[in-house]
Amino acid sequence: MNKKLIEEEINKYGSLNEPFFFIVSYDFSKFYCEKLNKLPKDIKFDINSKKNSTSTHKTYVKKYPISFAEYKKKFDFLQEEIKKGNTYLQNLTAKTKIETSFSLDEIYEKVDAKFKLRYKNENDNFVCFSPERFVKIKKNKIYTYPMKGTIDSKVLNAQAKILGDVKEMAEHTMVVDLLRNDLGMVASKVRVDKFRYIDKINAGDKKLLQVSSKISGQLEDDWQKNLGTIITSMLPAGSITGTPKKKTIELLNHIEDYDRDFYTGIFGVYDGESFDSSVMIRFIEEDENNKQFYKSGGGITCDSNANLEYEELIDKIYLPF
Template identity: 65%
Template sequence: MNLKKQLNRYGSLKEPFLFIISYDLSKFYIKPLKDLPCGIKLEVENNIESKKRVKKELKKYPLSFEKYKEKFDFIQEHIKRGNSYLLNLTAKTEIKTDLSLDEIYQKAKSKYKLKFFDDFVCFSPETFIKIENNKIFTFPMKGTIDSKISNAKEKILANEKEMAEHTMVVDLLRNDLGIVSNKIRVEKFRYIDKINAGNKELLQVSSKISGVLDKNWNEKIGDILTSILPAGSITGTPKKRTVDILKKIEGYDREFYSGVFGVYDGENLNSAVMIRFIQKDEKGNLFYKSGGGITCDSDVNQEYEELLDKVYLPF
């Protein structure tokens, strides 16, 4: 049974289930919560204290600045040609830690957490969609700054490049919700969330968008999810053309990274974008996948630094 049919079937039965969907929708895992194997652990919508914690050493072996700049310049060329306006360029960084995936999962403090057997662990701060009382919500996150910077909140909110990037993502996700719902509203525009990033505290800019669904939305969970995936915040705009460009230049398979996972509990649905993601390969090596949005106003040095800043353990 294909992805859409499975999702619709469990939704129609009002059977609580977990879904995990890869970035390109080619891989997925769907399982009733009552049958969930012990190799899968998850937490959804945790309340996390914002205070800093003890730094855990994490060795990073990222791609070189020169290689990153080649990718960045390739993307800028496509932006100049008008093929895209915003692209979320990602990369994988080999990391070394004395912790297992299970230990990372147990120690991580995050709004959403998932450990999938011994394949990967995700600790995401970003909601994909929530559905409650026949309303659908999405919360795009775009724009990050170190809270230690003087007047950090004011600077990130006043930054024209960040404003343009965030506005494009909000427009993209408004259009996505318009495919599956009515009465689209931007309920909150560019508010600040605090995120623990290892030895740093980051300020993250988010917005809240809502729409109204049909009362029988549970019978169409598959249609809803497949219509709006992949998530706009980790692709770009226009979405289809941008995905094609990223596939050419990123040089690796995102797989489940930047896909989504979530739970339907029989009444409501809650899901996360799978960012802050560590994957183990067949040799036992660990890779951290991270990225950031690129526009015509982006600075290559700042974007490279953001890529590295997002490689951390949230303890």
């Protein structure tokens, strides 16, 4: 599958005003699209669900991450590329073997997340419980909500600390600028409606504060027939790549040493009137030997600290229930 074919397929469904579900891998190599009324039972999703869990108990996840030395090597490579002016922000990710007492089906049923997906076919078997929307389209307006910056809510003055952190401010500002430009490719009257507000996220044994922004733009009245063009023009998502996007993707492909596959791709639903979608972060896959792997990452800038970024990579491996 390639980007052009994906664009054409989504445009076709949109032109027919047919409610459908779709999923696209990070590199466009995998794509699935089906009418909502024909979706198989092995595909379950929940879009924009209302979070209602108040549980704070610790959920068992044993982690086997890459070593700090290995991570530092990748981190240092990216810092050199920043000094050369080739990139300013990168979302460096890694694949971590984990052990849990839960199946992927149980995880899907138990997790408390705004966007959930359980996907299984002959080649792929994963669950995603993402807090991050990609784009939403309603009444000819398109919205995106970049998320960058996370802190444990128990930290003293956590909200003031994360909003006042210079490194976090720079990282978030760069992502907002990138996504504003991405929206500008497909919409008019693009504006930042809300800059750096706080979302609360359940992370199993802790509550996290996540910094988000809201950006909007105006679409044409017949946006449905161009839905595929709109979506693929903005992929991969800026929040999980970096800036400048094209060069940063090249650098990440070179240094990450594993295949992101569906992780950091997107899934979405068109219901016949509006469209909503999510970036596939907080992601666990299972291989043919029933071994589970969690993929996670975080943003790197010139002000980043390797130790803190490595800790963040590991802290993002959790089950929110």
